Amino acid sequence: MRAIPSRRLSRPRAPLPDRGPLSMSISLRSLATLVLALAGGGVAAAPVLQHYQHEQVLGTSLRMSVAGVGPAEAEAAHAAALAEIGRLEAVFSTWREDSELSRLNRAGAPLPVSPELRRLLALCEHWREASDGAFSCRLGGPLQAWREAAATGVLPDRVQLRRQARALAQLQPEPASVLPAPSPGLLQWQVDGVAKGHILDLALQRARDAAPQASGIALDIGGDAVYWGGPEAGQGWRVGVADPLAPADNAAPRATLQLRSLAIASSGHRSRGFKVGRRQYSHLLDPMEGWPLAYPPSATVVAPDAATADALATALSVMPIRDGLAWVEQLPGVEALVVSDRGVSFASSGWHRLLSVETGAAAAAWPRPLRIDYEIPTHDAARYRAPYLALWIARPDGSPVRQLLVLGDRSRYLQELPQWWRLYGRDDESAVHGIARPTRLPGHYSVTWDGLDDQGRPCPPGEYRIELEAAREHGGRQRLSLAVHALDGQARHLPRAGDEIGALYAHRGDDAP
Structure with a gap:
């Protein structure tokens, strides 16, 4: 399964039909199993993995697999999941005018809220607080303004959107409630950022209740998915993570994971957004501005629940x-x-443990990482400022391979590293802020290169160059370039040759040569 995000609840559609145990939605493999069982005089065939697929479920496609049970039990799980999805869509959808949430958003006065909707809105507010406002379900009004802008070709008023977004951010919960006080005309809930995951969790539980003997269930809606158990004993579900820079449906995944009793979701895919005139804007809004983010990163998250x-x-x-x-x-x-x-990829510390055997083997093409030791020399100066510094791997022709280190996170001064700025900094502010660390005082420091490039792909053996560039306020600039071979194990050394960068070593092992 390939995780390609689609993050909205569906537009109005026909209700899901009732599905009996021999529904035509059963896959050909499942039907073949039934035929063999009947031909064998009523002796049930061994359980096989049952697959189902539907279009126009929450506005996208649904894929489901059930392991460890026969066709009848698998179909019961399938039907239970579909019924729960349909029930919750009637509560949470912002595209269906008859949904409970749409009625709440249209109301000119407070309305009673069902327990299901209250739980979802409480979940929205929990993550808004936990993320310090980065996640918000309160942006229905600004998002509607952008949908209208895309339809008319006229940009919204930026000042008005900012005022609206900040007024929404300042709404406080009612006494004895986690939800903000109703604010007709201002607060329009937009729950797409969490509703699909919440629906997946509840649908999975209904499927498990309907087929308690199942050993594994996978439920994928538009690339966000939950994987319980496994397709076979002791195995996880093999899940491809879509490459956000390669939107083609048949593009190779950026990574392949093995997931067992875990959920996965992605956001920030380039295929979504608002086109106003000739310009494309992101569908992700700054919660304090109501304006689309410029060059937002994409994110894929694996968590215990969807x-x-x-x-x-x-x-x-x-x-x-x-x-x-x-x-x-x-x-x-x-x-x-x-x-x-x-x-440029940035991963949490345990991400590599989720990689499939194939991906892990490719990533481990280098038996030991290359260690790079560098020195920031001491200066006897009253106005000393620690240098801004960048270290990256390049090919012999100078083209960049992997960005390893940036010290200093103010773009104004990072521009004083001209070679690095040309290759990385000027066009990729998000990568700068993702990898940049505070400047460091004089001393000896180390970084390692694991043999992967900026896209997380293993690099072939061969010649590379370590590029190190430094600039200091009230000081000078310096750049070093050290040739290394990826796998020969030979240590390379450049002695101190200037004021801003000290000695540079490249080697494998725990000790510098």
Whole structure:
């Protein structure tokens, strides 16, 4: 299964039909199993993996697989999941005028809210608070303004949108409630950033209740998915993560994961957005501005439940990459891959443990990482400022391979690193903020290169160059270039040759040569 995000609840459509145990939605493999069982004089065939697929479910496609049970039990799980999805769509959809949420958004006065809708809105507010406002379900009004702009070709009033977004952010919960006070004409709920995940969790539970003997169930709606158990004993579900820079349906996945009793969601895909005139705008809005984010990263999140994965994927596409990944590290059972607009990958510390055997083997093409030791020399100066510094791997022709280190996170001064700025900084602000760290005082430091490029692909053996560039306020500039071979194990060394960068070593092993 390939995780390609589609993050809206469906437009109005016909109700899901009732499906009996021999529905035509049963796959050919399932039907063949039934025929063999009947031909065998009533002796049931061994359970096989049952597959189902539907279009126009929550405005996108649904794929479901059930393992460890026969066709009748699998169909019961399938029917239960579809029924639950249909029931919840009638509550949560913002595209169906007859849904409970649409009625609430249209109301000129407070309305009673069902327990299902109250739980979802409470989930929205939980993640808004946990993300410090990066995730918000309160932006229905600004999003509607952008839909109208796309239809008319006229941009919304930016000042008015900013006022509206900030007024929405300031709404406070009612006493004894986690929800903000009703604000007719201002607060329009837009729950697509978490509703699909919440629906997936509840639909999975209904499917498990309907087929308690099942050993695994996979439920995928538009690329956001939940995987319980496994397709076979001791195995996880093999899941491809779509490459946000390669939107073709048949593009190779950026990574392949093995998931067992986990959920996955993605956000920030380039295929979505608002086109106003000749310009394309992101569908992700700055919650404090009501204006589309410029060059937002895409994010894929794996979490214990689909609602968490769904909300976090949206939040990580809005937050600075570094801050988002630092937050993920604090959340139990959560891993994430964030890809900048230019294709530079940033992963949480445990992401590699989710990779399939094939992906892991490719990533481990280098038996030991290349260690690079560098020095920031001491200066006897009253107005000393620690240097801004960038270190990256390049091919012999100078084309960039992998960005390893940036010290200093203010674009104004990073531009004083001209070679790095030309290759990376000027066109990829999100990558700058994702990898940049504070400047460092004089001393000896190390980084490693694992043999992967900026897109997470293994690099072939051969010649490469370590590029190191530094610039200092009230000081000078310096650039070093050290040739290395990827796998020969030979240490390389450049002695100190200037004021801003000290000695540079490249080697394998724990000790410098």
